[in-house]
Amino acid sequence: MNDINKIREQLKERIDNADMETLEMINDFFEYGNEDPLMNMTPEQEASFLRGLKDADEGRVIPHEDVMKEFSKWRTK
Secondary structure (H helix, E strand, O other), rough: OOOOHHHHHHHHHHHHOOOHHHHHOOOOHHHOOOOOOHHHHHHHHHHHHHHHHHHHOOOOOOOOHHHHHHHHHHHHH
């Protein structure tokens, strides 16, 4: 099997086993190509994104390490 056919077979297998979110991302890639995904947000997505940036700018964030510590406590219950 040549390289391109091997890659196609691997992609087909991955697509067949992908969840909905992954399939939507793949579909968006083919629909939008290399366009900036931020340019294709709904108004609700953009508002949420901007709120997140504002929160980060104003220090309303939790460090990743702290989140992981809390998460590990939940997993042991």
